[in-house]
Amino acid sequence: MRKCCKSDLVKQFENEVSPVLSLPDFDPSLTTYIRDGMAIVQCMDAKKHKTFGDLALAYYNYLASCFKKAHTVADVFDRYDVKQSIKSGERERRTKVTAHAKVFQVIEGRNVPDWKKFLSVKENKQALIKFFGDFLVKFIKSNPLLVLPGHTYYMAGSFEDPEIAKVISDQEVVECPELFSTQEEADTRMILQALHADKRLKEIGKKGRIIIKSSDTDVIVLCIHFFKQMTNTSEFWIQMGNIGTIKDNRRFLPIHQLCSSLHEIICRVLPAVHALSGFDTTSSLFGIGKKSVYKVLKDAVLDFSDLNNLGDSDTETAILCSRRFVARLYDQKKKYASCHQDINKLRVKLATSKDSSLVRLPPSEAALRQHILRASFQTKIWHDSCLAKPPLPSPLEYEWKSFKVHCILSTLKETCQQIFFMTSCVRVRENHNVKSLSIKIASDAVLIGKDIVLTCTVHGIENIDRKTTRQWSMGNDDELLCYNGRINNRRKYKENVLAANEFSLTIINVTKVDLNVLYQCRYGFDAASKFIEEDEPILFLSLRLVNDFIIFGGYIILTCTVNGISALDSDVTRQWSMGSDDQLLSYNGRINNHRKYEETILPGNEFSLRIFNVTEKDVNITYRCRYGFDSANTFIEMNEYNxxxxxxxxxxxxxxxxxxxxxxxxxxxxxxxxxxxxxxxxxxxxxxxxxxxxxxxxxxxxxxxxxxxxxxxxxxxxxxxxxxxxxxxxxxxxxxxxxxxxLEHVEGMSRANIIMIILLSALVVSVIWILKTVLVIAKSFVLEGREHQMEGKWVISYTKYNKTLIEFETFFNIKSNMF
Missing domain, CATH: 2.60.40.10 (Immunoglobulins)
Structure with missing residues (x-):
């Protein structure tokens, strides 16, 4: 079954009404936030969670952050227990399930196995959904403070009986019979949940807001179709996009504004047109992309108002209006308008026209009839999204021959099909040895700003024959990029014929326009296609200790970095915890001990935790930071270096x-x-x-x-x-x-030191006696001078001299007595 790029239709909607990066202010108590539960689970990085219990706890943490924007949150899950499902083939194609796939028992303490292999088995997904439902109910019951007064949480499709829906509040957990549903897909069940939210707003007599988190084109189409029934919803938003490697692609599309700008007929017939032009259970029309379909519908909306009959019991009326629409898609200029009621005649006209390609002919009448019947069945499912238990007929009545998307492509006999194929392709060089083509991405990663290489392998031959047509094209409109080595833009593309049976196309300096689009390679009769989308960013956390030293009584700082984004999202949960029991320290800035801890949101993609008055209890322990589903751990170990x-x-x-x-x-x-x-x-x-x-x-x-x-x-x-x-x-x-x-100085001296002191003392005594003798002689001289006193100055000098001698004599007498 040929696939198409459904997101091209969303781009047309965004051209009608520009999305916004953040929601305007609105009363959270009047806001309902609806999410596709399985889409969230599939985006979780299971490698960062050891057990299923850790995985469920991470899911709850993300859920808790949603109550900031809405006091009512609803998670809706797909059902995988429907035995007769037309979606089973598409699910197997997506997961590429093998015959040896293993079914696991999902319990809280069990380690998470390989995530892709686990989700490739529908029994595993159903068991995981049931485990999440039981875990969340039990966890919230045991922690009643987790649900604040006025907050309400709905869960649908996640219990033993997938039809059951439960509502959880701060007071109780009860079933909600109004939302019991037999619908298989979360796409339609989210519409039922939105209509239920609008009904609750009507009961209280107030206008409210509804937000649906989904990037699925089918959900957006259904929202546009059913918005006219939501009389009490003043704002209806679709949250789309993810975090890219270059920027944050998350945005909000205003459905209420989009419906006001679109013609009423477009809103009414959009599900039918979407099913006819290509969906998971219906094939796309070759060479006709969603962009062309939307343009034709918008330009001639009054001509196709009866497409709303697709899905009704009147099959022939549905086939008649659908045939006219498909014919207009292949003959947009209406050159052969007279043949629009007979698709086979239109095929002949187009095949014999000089300006038309044989590979872009509409399907035959027999094949188109089967296609319309399958599209009619899918449209009926969508139209009944407003019903909890829609009365759906058997798919066998709409030309399904099994329940694994083995649809009846045509009622033509095999011989007639072979003859038609041989006669309609005479212009194309035949190569009998070619069995099939395959196309692969030879580059390591698909990133904006880098080059990517697409390699086309021709199976069944040894070498490429340069006389056989080689061609590269892109998009559902089959835009030609290269034809036998002739490039339409040499600055953008480059073709190489490789050794053996391969040839490649290099796309230089990839931009956003080059991604999320279908690329095709052709060799002779055969063709292969591959949808190229940007690789998901590697989002991971890293946690580090900022301090060089840990000092008791001081503080330490832990910084958590969210790699893969440029700035933190305030709507995503932030959390700090410690120890093997995951003791909660901070939750979105709410601290359990303000004297001990402090959280800070840093510029860019980081947030930190400061721990005051560090003691023995704060070290030699594991700390953990969480951002959304992701987490990082670090063990603060004391050693001589830190x-x-x-x-x-x-x-x-x-x-x-x-x-x-x-x-x-x-x-x-x-x-x-x-x-x-x-x-x-x-x-x-x-x-x-x-x-x-x-x-x-x-x-x-x-x-x-x-x-x-x-x-x-x-x-x-x-x-x-x-x-x-x-x-x-x-x-x-x-x-x-x-x-x-x-005090001990003298006692510890040696004998040599004592002898030296005695000798010095004797020498001093001798000197003093000599000086004393000199003084006595001097005194005698003074006494003799008294007898011969003289007048004038001599008498005065004598008196002073005599006084000085007396002082010296007194001094030496004292010293002599000391020794």
Missing amino acids: YVNPPTPKSTTITYFLEKEMDTINISVYFKRVFPLPNCSVDIDAPNFDITDLREYEVVMELNLSLRLQRRVTCNRSFNISCHIGRKQYDVGYLTLKDECS
Whole structure:
């Protein structure tokens, strides 16, 4: 079944009404937020969650963040227990399920297996949905404070009976019979949920807002079709897009404004047109993309108002109006308008026209009839989205021959089909050896700004025949890029014929226009196509400790970086926790202990947690940050490189004592609490301290250090004791040993020193006696001078001289008596 790019239709809607990056302010109590539960589950990175319990907890954390914008949140899940499902073939194609796929038992403590293989089995998805439903109900019941007063949470399709829907509030968990539904897909069940929300608004007599989170084109088409029934919904928004590698592509499409700008007939017939032009269960028309379909519908909307009959019981009327619409798609200029009621005649006209390609002919009448019947069945399912239990007929009545999308393509006999194929392709060179083509992406990643290489492999031949037509094209409109090596834009594309049976197309400097589009390669009769979309960004968290040192009594800072985005989204849950039991510290800025913790949103893609007054309980433990579904862990381990418990005056004691026998002084330093092991020394020429006693605890050490110094080195000196702890130097004490040494100074002297002192004393006594004798002689001379006194100055000089002699005599008498 040929696929198409459904998102092209969304681009046309965005051209009609520009989406916004953020929602305008609105009362959250009047807002309902509806989500596709399975789409959220499939986007989760299961590798970051060890068990299914962790996965369910991450789902809840994301759910809790939704109550910021809406007090009513609803999660709707697909059903996978429908045995006769026309979607089963499409689901198998998407997941590429194998015959050896394993069915797992989903329980809380079980490790999450390979995510893609797990989701490729519908039994696993159904079991996971049921586990999520039971887990959330049990978790919320055991933690009633998690649901705030006035908040309501709906769950549909996630229980033992998928038809059941439950509503969870701060008071109770009850079933909601109004939402019990047999609908298979979440696409239609979300419409039922939206209509139920509009009904509740009508009951309270107020206007409200509805937001549906989905990027699915089918959901947007249904929202446009059913908005006219939502009389009490003033704003209807579709949240689309994801985070890209270059920018955040999330945006909100205003359905209420779009419906006002579109013709009423377009809103009414849009599901039928969407089913006819290509859907998961219906094939697209070759060479006709969604862009062309929308243009034709918009230009001639009055001509196709009866397309709304598609899906009704009147089959022939549905075929008649659908045939005219398909004919207009292939003959948009209405050159052969007379043949629009007979598609086979139109095929002949187009095949014989010079300006028409044989490969772009409409389907035959028999094939078109089967296609219209399948589209009619799908349209009926969509039209009944407003019904909880729609009365759907059997798919066998609409030309399905099994329930795995094995549809009847045509009622023509096989021989007739082969003859028609041979006669309609005479212009194309035949290559009998070619069996099939395949196209693959040879580049490592598809990213904007990079080059990508598409390789087309021709199976069944050994080498490429250059005489056979090679062609590259893109889009549902089959825009030609390269024909036998002739490029339409050499700055953008480059073709190479590779060795053996391959040829490639290089797309240079990929832009947004080059992505989310279908590329086709052709070789002779055969063709292959591949839808190229931008790779999802690698979104992951990294958690680091900012501090170089951890100091008890100080603070530490943990910074969580969300790699893959440029800025944090306030609607996404942020969370901090610690320990093996995941003790919650902060939830979206709400701290459980404001004296201990503080969260800060940093510029860009980071947020941090500051821990005050660090103690033993805050280290040697795992910390965890979460952003949405993603999480990162870090273990804060104390070691000699990042942790210091410095000595304090209260925890440090310095003592010293004199050893007379060894003629040394011993200095002892006792640390009651210190980490890591200190290396202590004094600021004189002496060795470092030795460890005499050491006791190690969980986060600190208790130890004694000692140092023996010669007394002659330390006496009458002051010196500082310092310790190198971790990467820093700390002064722990200042000593002066002058008084302790002076008391023992004489006792410790040697005999040689004593003899020297005695000799010096004798010499001093001798000198004093000599001076005394000189003074006596001088005195005698003075007495004789009295007898011969003279007048004038001599008398005055004599008197002063006599007084001086008397003073010297008194002084030497005193000193003599001392010795």
